[in-house]
Amino acid sequence: MFNALLLEKEDDRTKASVQSIDEARLVDGDVLVRVEYSTLNYKDALAITGKVPVVRTFPMVPGIDFAGVVEESSHAEFKPGDSVVLNGWGAGETHWGGLAQKARVSGDHLIPLPEGLTARQAMAVGTAGYTAMLCAQALERHGTAPGDGDVLVTGANGGVGSFAIAILARRGYRVVASTGRSSEEPRLRELGAAEVIDRSALSAPGKPLQKERWAAAVDCVGSHTLANVCASLHYGGAVAACGLAQGMDLPASVAPFILRGVALLGVDSVYVPRERRLRAWASIASELAVQTIEQVASEIALGEAVDVAGRLLQGEVKGRVIVDVNR
Ligand code: NDP
Numbered sequence: 001m002f003n004a005l006l007l008e009k010e011d012d013r014t015k016a017s018v019q020s021i022d023e024a025r026l027v028d029g030d031v032l033v034r035v036e037y038s039t040l041n042y043k044d045a046l047a048i049t050g051k052v053p054v055v056r057t058f059p060m061v062p063g064i065d066f067a068g069v070v071e072e073s074s075h076a077e078f079k080p081g082d083s084v085v086l087n088g089w090g091a092g093e094t095h096w097g098g099l100a101q102k103a104r105v106s107g108d109h110l111i112p113l114p115e116g117l118t119a120r121q122a123m124a125v126g127t128a129g130y131t132a133m134l135c136a137q138a139l140e141r142h143g144t145a146p147g148d149g150d151v152l153v154t155g156a157n158g159g160v161g162s163f164a165i166a167i168l169a170r171r172g173y174r175v176v177a178s179t180g181r182s183s184e185e186p187r188l189r190e191l192g193a194a195e196v197i198d199r200s201a202l203s204a205p206g207k208p209l210q211k212e213r214w215a216a217a218v219d220c221v222g223s224h225t226l227a228n229v230c231a232s233l234h235y236g237g238a239v240a241a242c243g244l245a246q247g248m249d250l251p252a253s254v255a256p257f258i259l260r261g262v263a264l265l266g267v268d269s270v271y272v273p274r275e276r277r278l279r280a281w282a283s284i285a286s287e288l289a290v291q292t293i294e295q296v297a298s299e300i301a302l303g304e305a306v307d308v309a310g311r312l313l314q315g316e317v318k319g320r321v322i323v324d325v326n327r
Pocket of ligand 1: 127
């Protein structure tokens with residue numbers, strides 16, 4: 001038996017509770033992992049609260065990421081005792097995820113715990129930090145370089161935003177953080193932001209073309225914010241778009257694309273090919289100071305996940321939330 005947060009559908013509502021589950025219910029996958037830590041991402045909060053239909057089948061164990069130790073394996077690459085990490089691949093959406101003491105998954109979806117990181121530190125980074133690195137790498141593949149000008153990060157106090165600031169500042173960019181919580185300015189500056197602006201400057205409908213302000217941007221927010229970011233990128237600039245905290249819509253015009261040649265780079269962390277995952281995690285392990293990782297994260301027990309999920313969607317949580325599934 002093992003403990004898991006289980007989501008069940010009752011009268012069209014999602015019911016979430018910690019339950020003791022028989023290991024025999026873990027069916028799909030050639031690797032059984034003893035989970036040490038999982039995390040609470042924005043998507044997990046949507047799944048747990050049932051606010052958006054993230055979960056495809058019920059009952060479901062949520063948790064889009066986890067770090068742990070292999071207990072059983074018939075996969076060629078992994079053996080018992082190996083430390084592993086999983087991000088995405090439908091965990092917590094189409095098959096049981098990481099908010100549990102055990103998970104059975106396909107070994108093709110696992111990567112070795114990056115060298116230099118503990119399981120707890122890997123989950124402090126989690127899908128959010130890994131997505132922030134994918135965004136930085138997408139911008140650099142586009143050709144963005146530190147000398148080009150300011151780089152904007154929206155949703156700055158969130159998990160992706162916090163890590164995007166730290167990663168870009170460490171790489172030499174002048175980072176401008178956009179937030180709705182200006183009281184957190186000292187924290188954002190400590191992470192590496194050179195300037196902090198209020199998100200209200202970006203969140204209302206704006207003109208299709210605006211003053212060129214940003215060489216590049218990481219956008220966690222979508223909607224009018226992303227439209228305004230596109231409209232205020234430098235000629236040839238780029239935005240790595242990964243989130244929808246303001247909304248899934250994109251009320252933009254083609255003007256910035258056809259008149260300034262700007263690029264909208266979509267970033268998905270769930271089904272990214274393995275090589276790109278390994279590269280992102282290797283960069284995280286080599287570039288991010290342990291102190292920065294710890295600074296961004298707080299820790300909760302499995303039983304607290306439901307309450308914190310609600311607060312996360314209210315924008316009351318800052319940085320990353322690690323879940324100790326064994327407490
Ligand atoms: P968090 O909840 O930690 O952070 C989201 C942040 O967005 C908040 O902290 C807040 O920052 C800002 N925000 C919240 N509501 C609004 C609003 N109405 N208008 C403008 N800003 C708002 O989430 P994550 O950092 O984990 O994820 C950020 C986004 O990226 C989410 O939409 C998530 O689904 C997405 N995501 C996508 C991935 C992918 O594969 N593409 C992977 C991981 C995340 P502040 O208080 O500073 O304003």
